Amino acid sequence: xxxxxxxxxxxxxxxxxxxxxxxxxxxxxxxxxxxxxxxxxxxxxxxxxxxxxxxxxxxxxxxxxxxxxxxxxxxxxxxxxxxxxxxxxxxxxxxxxxxxxxxxxxxxxxxxxxxxxxxxxxxxxxxxxxxxxxxxxxxxxxxxxxxxxxxxxxxxxxxxxxxxxxxxxxxxxxxxxxxxxxxxxxxxxxxxxxxxxxxxxxxxxxxxxxxxxxxxxxxxxxxxxxxxxxxxxxxxxxxxxxxxxxxxxxxxxxxxxxxxxxxxxxxxxxxxxxxxxxxxxxxxxxxxxxxxxxxxxxxxxxxxxxxxxxxxxxxxxxxxxxxxxxxxxxxxxxxxxxxxxxxxxxxxxxxxxxxxxxx
Numbered sequence: 001x002x003x004x005x006x007x008x009x010x011x012x013x014x015x016x017x018x019x020x021x022x023x024x025x026x027x028x029x030x031x032x033x034x035x036x037x038x039x040x041x042x043x044x045x046x047x048x049x050x051x052x053x054x055x056x057x058x059x060x061x062x063x064x065x066x067x068x069x070x071x072x073x074x075x076x077x078x079x080x081x082x083x084x085x086x087x088x089x090x091x092x093x094x095x096x097x098x099x100x101x102x103x104x105x106x107x108x109x110x111x112x113x114x115x116x117x118x119x120x121x122x123x124x125x126x127x128x129x130x131x132x133x134x135x136x137x138x139x140x141x142x143x144x145x146x147x148x149x150x151x152x153x154x155x156x157x158x159x160x161x162x163x164x165x166x167x168x169x170x171x172x173x174x175x176x177x178x179x180x181x182x183x184x185x186x187x188x189x190x191x192x193x194x195x196x197x198x199x200x201x202x203x204x205x206x207x208x209x210x211x212x213x214x215x216x217x218x219x220x221x222x223x224x225x226x227x228x229x230x231x232x233x234x235x236x237x238x239x240x241x242x243x244x245x246x247x248x249x250x251x252x253x254x255x256x257x258x259x260x261x262x263x264x265x266x267x268x269x270x271x272x273x274x275x276x277x278x279x280x281x282x283x284x285x286x287x288x289x290x291x292x293x294x295x296x297x298x299x300x301x302x303x304x305x306x307x308x309x310x311x312x313x314x315x316x317x318x319x320x321x322x323x324x325x326x327x328x329x330x331x332x333x334x335x336x337x338x339x340x341x342x343x344x345x346x347x348x349x350x351x352x353x354x355x356x357x358x359x
Contacts, residue, residue, distance in 0.1 A: 040115060051063050062112050102337055118148060157310070159309040160294070163293045166224045171231035175239060218303075223296065243266075297310075
């Protein structure tokens with residue numbers, strides 16, 4: 001008892017330590033995040049002082065983000081010391097915990113890019129700074145314009161992750177609405193909507209994206225919109241199947257008998273009970289959206305210079321794979337680890353939220 005009380009008191013200094021001591025694998029994320037944020041604050045103390053002395057929009061956002069992340073970490077770390085140490089299925093899924101940790105690291109690095117980036121991501125050096133390999137001065141090397149690749153990769157994470165999250169939000173919203181209406185209404189409306197879904201599924205997504213980008217000037221909002229509007233079909237079929245299995249259950253029949261309308265039944269009784277597969281599909285879809293954006297940027301139809309995204313960085317080094325391999329390697333690894341992390345988290349959520357799966 002005394003030992004546990006002493007460990008809990010240490011939560012005030014290192015949030016979440018008692019959870020790690022109790023054997024919780026997922027709880028290790030909290031103290032690691034806390035230590036990492038404090039290390040960044042100590043490492044970049046001069047940069048933080050510059051932001052406070054001469055405020056700039058990007059720096060203020062990064063500074064506020066750090067304070068908010070520290071507050072969230074402190075809250076969850078101390079909260080975790082007051083709950084039972086038993087882990088859920090997600091916590092016992094080591095791959096999912098690893099994926100979540102990588103995503104937290106990537107998201108934190110993206111949000112804190114103005115503090116972490118050693119150089120301006122768009123600063124050009126056409127002299128001796130061109131095509132430098134990884135070194136102590138430039139950890140990931142420089143590109144053909146002398147721009148620091150570490151800085152561009154950090155800032156590119158912002159764009160790639162933002163596009164992935166917003167595009168999936170649009171896809172899930174549209175797909176859930178169409179799938180729910182088709183599954184609940186049935187009849188001719190179900191047939192019409194599902195044949196429309198089949199039509200869109202028969203068209204190659206990349207061809208649709210290339211055609212749309214060729215007709216309109218590429219921009220960040222357009223990329224997000226197109227990725228969302230070409231990625232909702234799988235979600236709609238998934239939601240329709242779930243709604244078909246739920247709509248005839250006793251509590252739905254009782255809601256109909258009480259005179260509730262279709263919108264209330266769908267919004268308050270059906271969709272909350274089919275949310276699990278939607279969450280899993282959204283998690284897995286973010287990785288696919290990031291890959292699609294990278295493909296568009298590689299073809300020159302995605303994020304336009306000088307804005308950095310992982311795909312556009314790879315495209316800039318596509319013709320220098322032999323003499324400047326680092327330009328494509330590091331953003332490519334960032335994409336690979338991000339997609340892998342989202343897939344691991346999606347698998348963990350599927351295993352932990354699906355009650356039909358065994359322990």
